[in-house]
Amino acid sequence: MIYKRSSALFAEAQKYIPGGVNSPVRAFKAVGGDPIFVKEAKGAYLYDEDGNRLIDYIASWGPLILGHAYGPVIEAVIDKAKKGTSFGMPTQIETELARLAVSMVPNIDKIRFVNSGTEACMSAIRLARGYTKRDKIIKFAGCYHGHSDSFLIQAGSGAVTFGSPNSPGVTQGTAKDTLLAKYNDLESVRELIRANQGEIAAVIIEPIAGNMGCIVPSEDFIKGLRKLCTEEGVLLIFDEVMTGFRLGRGGAQEALGIDADILCFGKVIGGGLPVGAFAARAEIMSYLAPEGPVYQAGTLSGNPLAMAAGLAMLTELNNRPEVFKSLEDKTAYLHEGFDKVLKDKGVPYRINRYGSMMSVHFTEGPVVDFETSAKGNNETFKKFFHGMLDQGVYLPPSAFESYFLNDALSYSDLDATIEALDKIDL
Missing domain, CATH: 3.90.1150.10 (Aspartate Aminotransferase, domain 1)
Structure with a gap:
């Protein structure tokens, strides 16, 4: 060619x-x-x-x-664009998409729309820290959760060491609060929690990994991870930016039969337009401003074009x-x-x-x-x-x-x- x-x-x-x-x-x-x-x-x-x-x-x-x-998505975007592209004010379609998403996904009561998967994961981590009043998080080597500072961390010399930045511009101070575990290795998570008892706010994971190729979690690993987080008072965050609404109506939670505490979405939920979202039970989401003390904001969050595309896409998937x-x-x-x-x-x-x-x-x-x-x-x-x-x-x-x-x-x-x-x- x-x-x-x-x-x-x-x-x-x-x-x-x-x-x-x-x-x-x-x-x-x-x-x-x-x-x-x-x-x-x-x-x-x-x-x-x-x-x-x-x-x-x-x-x-x-x-x-x-x-x-795809016809219905394109038509929805064109129709909405004719009425204005951005307002920085509430619109009815945000609630319509939120209602539909909540009805499709297990174990969530409320959802907050943002502008990208990176922003969704960044906000979810902040919410988890605010809710648990703990600072540290665990992520898995090879899982990608966007380019926020907390996630651009590589493994240290051993399973219980702190991570170190793998991009200039990420400070050691930020890196010390991100710990690295090994995917499909529950013991590596257990060791980190044991070494940092009472300090872990959340474990974030791609439930079906897509950033080191497609990697499927073993049943023992993913079920054990849920049990361990529950026992230790650690929030389990599923980064479903790739898997949400792709593996089924209820995403990876439904496919794997595992309930996470916070979910991150992107991509599909905007029908291909720039969008992201994070969601959880009401008790966790109530910590988010303006209802609670954890701050998050964005002028373009809930952008009407993205909401129209997302509503058209999710409606099709829900009906088919x-x-x-x-x-x-x-x-x-x-x-x-x-x-x-x-x-x-x-x-x-x-x-x-x-x-x-x-x-x-x-x-x-x-x-x-x-x-x-x-x-x-x-x-x-x-x-x-x-x-x-x-x-x-x-x-x-x-x-x-x-x-x-x-x-x-x-x-x-x-x-x-x-x-x-x-x-x-x-």
Whole structure:
């Protein structure tokens, strides 16, 4: 395929935007080459600035469950835009979307809308600290909760050491209150709680991880985590920015049969527009201003365009629960097809899948946490990514990202994707 215009646009962008992109993974640093610039999209397809059509497996990193430019969502946004784009004042549609979200998700009474998943997770942590009157949090290596200072922490020398910043600009003072545990390792959490008794406000986790590939928690781990948090008076926060309203009406809580204390949402809840939200039981949410002492605010929170898109999207998903089974079946079909082709190619690989999330890892052993995910052969992944791109298939440009399937994908698209894999050299 030809990408001359995309390359020229990237060169121009680098003159005015750091790295030429507004989010680092878009720069193709992990796979090499220049990023693809999108001109438009419809259904399951991206159309780039060079006129290439690409089968899309990122769906704007998750929210476009029903495909790009989905009719009811687009119509809702256009209709709302004609009446004004932002007011900084309450609107009825905020309550409508809140009522619908609360009705779909288990174990929440109230929800607060913000503008991004990062903002949702940042606010959830503040709320947890205010509610528990404790300062420290536990996160898991390989889980991503946005670029707030509290989350940009890498592991120390042992399971019970403090984390240290992995980005300049994050202070040691901030880092000392974030502790690192190992995904799928309950004992690592128990050790941290034991070493910091009475100081842990919350444990935050991607219940189905999507930022080290798709990583599924073991049943013993996730159930044990819920039990441990309850016993220790620690709030369990599910970051459902990726999984919320994607794995089912009730997200990962419903899929896993686990009730978290605070939930973070993004992506789907705005139908692809910039949005986020956090939610909990009334007793926790009552600590939030103006009802309580924990402050959080935003001029664009509850933006009418995002609310209109979110209401249209969630209404469709609520009325058509069969979409989730359709997505799961399509993802299983792709998994099975990839499995057959990769076996024939004789390269070491693992495929992880849950619902409509999936990832391919070029490694020998099981991929259950960040450490095992990092063992993947990145040179093979680069060949895989660019080989598929040359065949008209757009996959995540990083070995540490999940695929997100959308229901506009046809079985012909899936067959074409499997055939593309068969044609490339690894």
